[in-house]
Amino acid sequence: MRPFLAYLVMAFICYSCTSKKKNDSSPLKVIPENASLIFQINDFESVKNEFSSNEILNGLTLNKPFSTLKNTLKDLGLLSNQKNGLVALSVDSLNIDYTFITKDSLSIDNWAELTSKSKEDLTFNDYTVTKYTVDNAIFYTTYLNDFWIMCSSQHLLQENINSVNSPQKNSSFKQLYEVSNHEKLINIWLDIDKGTTILNNLLGKDQKVSNFGSWLTLDATVHGNELILSGIAQPNDLNQYYLSLFNNIKPIENKVWNLAPSNSKYITSFGFDEFNKFIENKTLNNYPTQLLDSLLSTVEEIGITEIDQEKMLFLKTYGTATLLDYLNTEKVSTEEFSGNEIWELHSDNTIFATIQPLIGDITFTFASITENTFIFSTSKTTLESAISKIKTGDTFDKTPIYKTIETNLTQSSSVLSISNFEGNAAFLNESVSKTLGSSFSNSHLKDYVFASQIIADNGFYHTNFLIKKVTNEDVQNTVSQAFEIQFNTDLATLPQFVTNHNNGRKEIIVQDQENILYLISNTGKILWKKQLDGTVQGKVHQVDLFKNGKLQLAFTTNNEFLILDRNGKEVKPFKINYSGGNLNPLAVFDYEGNKNYRFIVTQNKKVHMYNNEGKTVKGFTYDTAEANILNSPQHFRIGKKDYIVLKLDNGKLKILNRVGKTRINIKNKFSFSDNEIRLYQNKFTFTSMDGILYQIDSQGKISSSNLNLDKDHGIDATSRTLAIMNDNILQIRDKKVELELGVYT
Numbered sequence: 001m002r003p004f005l006a007y008l009v010m011a012f013i014c015y016s017c018t019s020k021k022k023n024d025s026s027p028l029k030v031i032p033e034n035a036s037l038i039f040q041i042n043d044f045e046s047v048k049n050e051f052s053s054n055e056i057l058n059g060l061t062l063n064k065p066f067s068t069l070k071n072t073l074k075d076l077g078l079l080s081n082q083k084n085g086l087v088a089l090s091v092d093s094l095n096i097d098y099t100f101i102t103k104d105s106l107s108i109d110n111w112a113e114l115t116s117k118s119k120e121d122l123t124f125n126d127y128t129v130t131k132y133t134v135d136n137a138i139f140y141t142t143y144l145n146d147f148w149i150m151c152s153s154q155h156l157l158q159e160n161i162n163s164v165n166s167p168q169k170n171s172s173f174k175q176l177y178e179v180s181n182h183e184k185l186i187n188i189w190l191d192i193d194k195g196t197t198i199l200n201n202l203l204g205k206d207q208k209v210s211n212f213g214s215w216l217t218l219d220a221t222v223h224g225n226e227l228i229l230s231g232i233a234q235p236n237d238l239n240q241y242y243l244s245l246f247n248n249i250k251p252i253e254n255k256v257w258n259l260a261p262s263n264s265k266y267i268t269s270f271g272f273d274e275f276n277k278f279i280e281n282k283t284l285n286n287y288p289t290q291l292l293d294s295l296l297s298t299v300e301e302i303g304i305t306e307i308d309q310e311k312m313l314f315l316k317t318y319g320t321a322t323l324l325d326y327l328n329t330e331k332v333s334t335e336e337f338s339g340n341e342i343w344e345l346h347s348d349n350t351i352f353a354t355i356q357p358l359i360g361d362i363t364f365t366f367a368s369i370t371e372n373t374f375i376f377s378t379s380k381t382t383l384e385s386a387i388s389k390i391k392t393g394d395t396f397d398k399t400p401i402y403k404t405i406e407t408n409l410t411q412s413s414s415v416l417s418i419s420n421f422e423g424n425a426a427f428l429n430e431s432v433s434k435t436l437g438s439s440f441s442n443s444h445l446k447d448y449v450f451a452s453q454i455i456a457d458n459g460f461y462h463t464n465f466l467i468k469k470v471t472n473e474d475v476q477n478t479v480s481q482a483f484e485i486q487f488n489t490d491l492a493t494l495p496q497f498v499t500n501h502n503n504g505r506k507e508i509i510v511q512d513q514e515n516i517l518y519l520i521s522n523t524g525k526i527l528w529k530k531q532l533d534g535t536v537q538g539k540v541h542q543v544d545l546f547k548n549g550k551l552q553l554a555f556t557t558n559n560e561f562l563i564l565d566r567n568g569k570e571v572k573p574f575k576i577n578y579s580g581g582n583l584n585p586l587a588v589f590d591y592e593g594n595k596n597y598r599f600i601v602t603q604n605k606k607v608h609m610y611n612n613e614g615k616t617v618k619g620f621t622y623d624t625a626e627a628n629i630l631n632s633p634q635h636f637r638i639g640k641k642d643y644i645v646l647k648l649d650n651g652k653l654k655i656l657n658r659v660g661k662t663r664i665n666i667k668n669k670f671s672f673s674d675n676e677i678r679l680y681q682n683k684f685t686f687t688s689m690d691g692i693l694y695q696i697d698s699q700g701k702i703s704s705s706n707l708n709l710d711k712d713h714g715i716d717a718t719s720r721t722l723a724i725m726n727d728n729i730l731q732i733r734d735k736k737v738e739l740e741l742g743v744y745t
Contacts, residue, residue: 027086027101028174030147032160035088035099036195038173040180040187043502044082045527047185055225056467059443064435065202072096075137075152080109084502090156091198099160100150106141108134124158176217179232183549184219185503188229191215193236203433213243216463221504224482224523225448225469228408233454233461240285245357246456247284249277251412256303256314257397259373261389264305264312264396265423269416270358275299282357290354295326304359305396306426312386313352313364313376320372326351327367327374340387342380343367352376360430401449404470408451414461415454420470424450483524489513492535498542501551501566509553511536519568528568534558538585538632545571545612547595554599556586561601561610573614578603587632591642591658602629602646607660622660626652630672636679638698645684647672653696655684664700678717685722687715693724 031038041047060066073087075098085102111117118133122140129142131154140157141150145164151157173189180187192199196210203209218231235241252271260267272278279293296315303314317323330351332344345365352363364376366383370390377383389395396402401420409416419427421440427450429437449470455462495510498519507527508520515534519527534557541554545563552571554563559581563574580603587600598617601608605625609617627650636643643663644656651669656662671689678685683695691709696702707724714725724731728739 027147028177029164030099030101030144030149030160031086031088031173032090032099032156033163033166034090034194036091036191036198037089038189039087040084040182040189041087042084042182042185042187043500044084046500046503046505046521054222054227055469056227056445056448059445060439063439063442066439068096068202072152073098075134075139075150076100078108078134078137079150080107081105089198090153091201096198096201097151097153097156099152099156101147102150103147106148106150108132125161127161129154129157176215176232180217181219183501183504185222185505186220188218188220188231189216202435204435207433207435209432211240211242213241213461218463218465227467229463229465231463233463234459235461240287242357243454243456243461244285245278245281246414246454246461247277247281247459249273249281249414249456251414251455252300253412254301254416255316256301257402257418258395259314259370259375259386259390260303260305260312260396261307261386262394262396262399263389264307266417266419266427267303267305267396268427269413270302271413271416272300272302279354287357290350292326292351293354295323295351296354298322302355302358306423307382307385310377310379310382311362311364312378312382313359313362315374315376317372317374320369320374323351323374324369337368337384338387338391340368340370342383342387344380400470400472404468405449405451405466408466408468409453409464410455412455413453414456416451417453418449418451420450421446421448482522485520485524485526487512487518496540498540498553499551501549509540515557517568530564530568532557532562533560534581537583541586541588543588543597544595545597554586554588556583556601558583561586561599561608576601576610576614580604584629585632587634589635589644591635591637600633602632604628607633607646620658620660622654622656625654626650631676634677636684638679638682641698643684643698645677647677653684655696664696664698666696666700666702668702670694673711673713673715675713675715678715678722679719680717680722681719685715685717687713 061070072089076087082102082104085100085104088099088101090097090099108114114134116135120131122129122131127142127144129140131138131140139150139152140154141148142157142161143149144161149157149160151160173191176189192210192212193214199207199209213233214236216231216233218229221228221230233243235243250273252273254269254271256267256269275297283289298317298319299315300318301314301316303316305312315323327343327345330345330349332346334341334343336342343366345367347363347365349363352359362378364378366377366380368375368383368387370387375383375386377386402418405418417427425437425441428440445467447470449468451466453464489512491510492513492515493511495508497506498509499505500507505522507522509517510520511517511532515532517530517532517536521527537556537558539555542551543554543563544550545552550566552563552565554574556562559578561574561576561578561583563571565571578601582603584602589598589600590596591598597612599610601610605628607623607625607629609620611617625646625648627648630647630649634645636645641663642658644658646654646656648654651671653666653670654662655664655666670686673687673689675687680695683697685693685695687693687709689711691707691713693705693707694702695704707726709724709726716723721733730737730739
């Protein structure tokens with residue numbers, strides 16, 4: 001399938017940086033009715049961070065359609081302090097207009113310092129519309145249905161105001177909007193049925209996207225030199241669409257890569273569980289019926305590729321007899337090459353008309369067969385070369401291009417295309433438009449692989465588009481430096497990964513010796529820093545206090561319990577001070593997985609338990625231990641019972657229930673090592689300073705084994721696997737591995 005949307009959205013991402021009435025607060029009500037291409041930006045700051053130096057985007061922005069989008073959306077670069085928003089693109093016969101919709105107040109960056117500017121308030125249907133002029137840019141803003149609106153066209157904005165109360169406005173878009181993953185960086189929606197004019201404007205009148213389907217929704221993921229778009233496409237029952245050819249056809253595993261030569265520019269594979277369903281779909285979609293359709297009834301995979309300007313076709317079958325009989329009647333001559341017969345066919349043979357909707361209007365005049373796969377070519381030399389490469393194993397599945405992309409794609413597809421730089425341009429010329437093909441030809445993405453995938457699923461079509469930098473096989477599994485940051489002083493804590501809830505990306509939180517806490521993006525940008533009174537103790541926990549998918553950072557310092565939001569601001573009332581300091585690391589329990597958290601702060605002998613509102617949990621009775629508490633309490637569940645475990649510095653092990661009552665009475669004392677307690681084989685498992693492994697079951701029975709471990713040994717476990725690190729010997733279950741000498745943590 002055409003991977004055009006991956007390229008269409010890139011330019012937009014790179015350059016995006018008062019009413020009296022209230023109604024439904026959904027943004028669907030304020031999207032213009034004629035909008036056909038829509039982008040939801042879920043985190044403006046992350047978009048800027050991700051795309052400021054993205055090699056893919058930098059390679060495309062000088063040519064159409066990306067330069068067109070850049071120019072259309074340049075006004076958005078004037079805005080400041082935007083968190084998220086939606087951009088809807090509409091088109092008349094000549095121009096593309098945008099409508100920007102956000103909950104954030106619209107403000108112009110450095111407005112007071114601008115020299116060429118003007119601002120004028122207008123009135124339309126009791127709404128205040130503000131006209132801005134900044135240099136050569138003119139745009140209009142208003143407040144409509146709880147949203148701030150910015151629009152490049154006064155006429156379009158007025159139409160939007162007039163239609164805001166229309167009950168069926170954007171009804172077809174509602175379902176797609178609701179199923180999109182708004183935790184991704186950007187969501188994209190294309191109404192193909194309404195989008196012919198905008199597609200012609202961006203891609204040229206030769207564009208073939210209008211024949212693809214009815215709607216397409218995609219979620220964007222960006223990792224440095226990799227861009228992934230994944231979503232759902234859908235046809236409708238009224239029009240003839242490319243997608244409809246695969247209706248009720250189950251995808252199968254694509255294997256043509258095992259036969260295609262390594263020097264293929266691109267390969268497209270089509271999979272069928274029943275080829276006769278494809279023939280039925282052709283008829284239903286008004287494609288002409290061919291007399292020879294039944295000859296291909298045993299085909300289960302079709303592959304098309306290009307090598308040195310010559311095309312090759314692969315037909316993988318589960319029965320060769322019928323097609324072989326037909327080809328025998330079409331032979332002009334036969335010769336042997338490297339143990340294979342090569343047949344020259346009549347140039348007017350019509351067998352390929354059956355699959356013309358998939359491969360285009362191509363006639364192949366040379367053919368051969370290997371095992372159960374027929375191979376066709378427009379050139380005898382190309383076919384001979386392919387046979388040689390198959391016999392020597394010099395096939396596409398061995399190439400760095402395929403190896404780079406293999407793990408990103410599912411094994412079974414209805415349609416799967418993979419191409420190199422040159423092949424991608426040729427593929428786009430044929431399947432999307434010459435404008436888009438030319439844009440990629442003029443880019444600098446020569447060391448990238450391009451892929452698109454369609455998976456039919458009960459009337460819906462899962463879609464994946466991918467652009468990724470090619471890596472050689474010997475470096476794919478190596479570690480490389482992503483960025484480097486120089487701090488003013490040494491670090492006081494180990495860097496820890498945390499999750500950005502807006503896009504699912506990992507970020508880093510770390511503290512230096514001046515007690516400054518930093519949040520750093522995965523591109524190395526310091527997002528914020530906060531001066532603390534002390535050093536963070538142990539792990540920083542991420543919690544969802546308000547159960548809305550937005551994560552906060554919870555931790556203790558030497559004398560404070562703090563919870564910060566994503567921007568480093570304190571979440572009230574979670575700034576609690578403790579006189580005397582000496583706090584242990586914070587413990588966070590979520591007994592039922594419903595985000596009704598219990599925050600446990602321990603200080604010497606004292607135990608403080610708080611709920612989501614920062615209030616002391618009165619039902620928890622164990623507020624004072626017999627001795628000072630070591631490290632932070634731990635929570636385990638065995639069956640339906642909860643266990644809270646604390647280590648005391650007098651050697652006692654306390655095992656409590658949820659309300660702080662003793663659940664298991666342990667009379668023994670232990671010289672605890674620095675390792676945490678683990679739950680292994682449903683037993684509380686830990687080690688002592690003198691190298692003894694202890695296990696305690698839920699009845700309180702204690703077993704021990706003297707492993708003669710060093711004082712600084714390490715231990716970890718899952719429910720079924722125990723791992724011990726002693727000096728440079730790693731033991732997992734009964735297997736021991738000797739590692740190189742070093743310091744292991």
